[in-house]
């Protein structure tokens with residue numbers, strides 16, 4: 660009696676075979692990445708493509724890593740500015756405005772205004 664049940668339970672083959680065939684048709688795998696802002700993204704890659712270590716977050720552009728607890732640090736694109744740098748920047752802005760005003764004045768003269 661017990662052996663009959665065991666035989667019925669060993670009907671293997673058809674199920675797993677179907678899955679293997681499907682897997683060959685779409686050899687893709689999705690990888691989850693997290694950025695420093697906590698955004699989660701899950702791009703999928705073809706199985707023959709190596710999985711990149713980091714992925715640019717589609718929401719904020721920061722590099723995202725596969726370790727949710729330790730996402731890549733935010734890149735310091737903007738260096739710390741000293742007070743002098745701010746003053747210089749402001750002055751160059753003023754210069755730019757003056758040049759623009761001068762150009763406009765010349766333009767108006769040329770038009771005969």
Ligand SMILES: [Zn+2]
Pocket residue numbers: 694695696697698716717718719720721
């Ligand atoms: Zn992000």
